[in-house]
Amino acid sequence: MLIISTGFMTMRALDAAERLAADNVHAAVLHVPTIKPSDTGTILAEAREGGRLVVTAEKHTVVGGLGEAGATTLLTCGVTPTLRMIALPNEFLEAGACRRCTRCTGLTVGKMVERIKDWL
DSSP: OEEEEOTTHHHHHHHHHHHHHHTTOOOEEEEOSOSSSOOHHHHHHHHHSTTOEEEEEEEEESSSSHHHHHHHHHHHTTOOOEEEEEEEOSSOOOOOOHHHHHHHTTOSHHHHHHHHHHHO
16 A cells, blocks of 8 residues: 655655554555645656555645545546545634644554554
C-alpha cells in the first residue's frame, strides 16, 4: 500500500507506516511537498506498483486538496488503483486547538491506522 501525504501529515503517515509494519502490513510513504505543481511522474510510478491501495493524507478538506488532485492525475493517466482519502470533511468545523481539531476529525496516527486496516 502507498500513503501519499503532504505537510505535517507526512510525519503521521510515517508513524502510521511503522504501526502497520508491526502488523505485517507494508506501507510506503510518498511525501508531496507541493500540490500544485505536483510530481506527477513519481505519483504515477508509485501508484502503478502492483495493485496497491493508495491513501492520501492531508490536513485540508477532501475537496480541492491533495486527494482530489491525486485522483485527477491518476484517472487522466489511466491509472486506477483503489484510492482512499484521509482529510478534513467538506464542512464548517468547530474552532479549537490544533491537537483537539485533529483528534475530532480523525487525523491522528491511531485513526489513520484503523481506517487503513479497514480499507485493506
